């Protein structure tokens with residue numbers, strides 16, 4: 020475990036995986052703007068000083084990506100797949116170290132961090148296989164002498180901006196389909212979590228991904244990098260995961276050059292427990308769904324709706340289970356809830372609790388900063404939640420579970436859909452006709468039925484309404500990196 024006398028390198032099996040230079044088109048470079056600090060959220064101390072690239076360096080990476088992409092796209096799908104497969108293997112061989120680096124900079128418990136590495140790697144494995152299956156089609160001609168063929172080609176250079184909450188998987192979920200399609204990839208990781216991104220560069224280099232095809236561009240100036248990505252004509256695709264607010268900025272900036280955009284934005288997931296649900300299973304599902312990554316996940320349950328007849332029983336069972344959850348340093352054995360990412364995250368949780376209390380909600384568990392101080396916060400449950408409270412309209416992004424009471428199926432569908440967001444939703448019920456009715460009525464891109472975990476590389480992940488554009492993962496995920504070309508031939 021990391022303590023104040025031990026640096027991060029010393030607890031890695033392969034210390035060369037921890038790098039502070041940026042990976043600019045196959046070269047490891049210093050930042051023209053110096054360095055910026057990476058903190059361990061569990062302790063608040065500096066664990067690395069990472070290259071702070073200038074906008075000109077970002078532009079250079081794009082130039083090189085643009086040049087390298089042609090040769091990468093010219094390879095067969097199988098050639099690209101073989102290199103990507105090696106990249107996947109290296110990630111899994113180094114899963115422990117990658118997990119340790121992730122926990123040290125992001126805070127989530129080590130078991131969860133290792134789980135994220137396997138999840139992140141699964142996108143590389145999956146899309147490496149898809150590289151061989153980028154099929155076109157033939158369409159019967161509209162005239163006797165016409166033959167119509169449709170081919171799919173890589174868009175070109177894809178630029179990605181990703182958040183701190185899944186510092187590995189949010190990058191691989193974009194880079195893997197991009198590379199499989201034959202695009203080059205330039206990625207800017209969140210300033211809070213650049214180390215998990217840079218190690219992907221180390222392993223990409225070891226796997227033999229050609230210079231220029233994959234870059235990790237660390238910078239403390241998110242908006243400068245975002246502008247370069249959107250304004251540089253050599254970038255043809257913008258892919259983003261993060262808040263709806265920043266998504267809107269990137270969409271506006273991309274409009275000038277009509278760039279293709281994929282947006283995986285905020286959520287406000289309803290989690291519904293009907294009176295015929297298996298309550299114990301619903302409690303376990305709610306815990307996984309709400310407290311995964313300490314609530315800092317855009318598919319986390321944000322509003323928990325419980326039907327009148329089982330409300331009190333569910334609240335009591337949830338309280339008993341959540342009270343047992345162990346809060347601590349993610350690198351410490353047995354920790355189930357790590358710290359939040361920073362002080363702003365704590366403030367947001369506190370604001371949501373204070374607002375709910377002022378409007379009549381009752382805190383039945385937690386509600387206060389944890390005894391460990393810093394950015395630790397005790398898991399919290401409030402009852403008597405109503406639509407006037409802040410968490411009805413805003414993502415809390417923290418360990419707060421508000422319980423709303425409802426009466427009928429129609430009531431809860433109306434409440435669940437009463438939001439600008441539409442990413443993930445969940446419900447627990449047994450009655451089959453109710454299951455179909457509710458699954459169809461929820462205005463969300465993802466519906467979990469009798470499960471609190473829906474993330475997998477084989478399914479299309481994404482939202483409707485202001486939760487985003489496009490889908491990531493599954494065979495659909497590669498389409499966002501391909502252009503369709505129709506060839507009309509007269510014979």
Ligand SMILES: NC(=O)C1=CN([C@@H]2O[C@H](COP(=O)(O)OP(=O)(O)OC[C@H]3O[C@@H](n4cnc5c(N)ncnc54)[C@H](OP(=O)(O)O)[C@@H]3O)[C@@H](O)[C@H]2O)C=CC1
Nearest residue numbers: 181182209210241242245261262265283284285317414416
């Ligand atoms: N969909 C999801 O998975 C996520 C949703 N969110 C939601 O957003 C809220 C705020 O979290 P936060 O991390 O601040 O999310 P942001 O949307 O602000 O950040 C996500 C990424 O965008 C970068 N960024 C910020 N501003 C710009 C800009 N103008 N141009 C280009 N890139 C930019 C950030 O960089 P930097 O880190 O350097 O600021 C980060 O890499 C959360 O509470 C949650 O509700 C947050 C994260 C993930």
Ligand SMILES: O=C(O)[C@H](O)CS(=O)(=O)O
Nearest residue numbers: 184185315316317318474
């Ligand atoms: O893949 C996931 O489970 C999530 O994408 C993480 S997030 O984007 O919902 O936060």
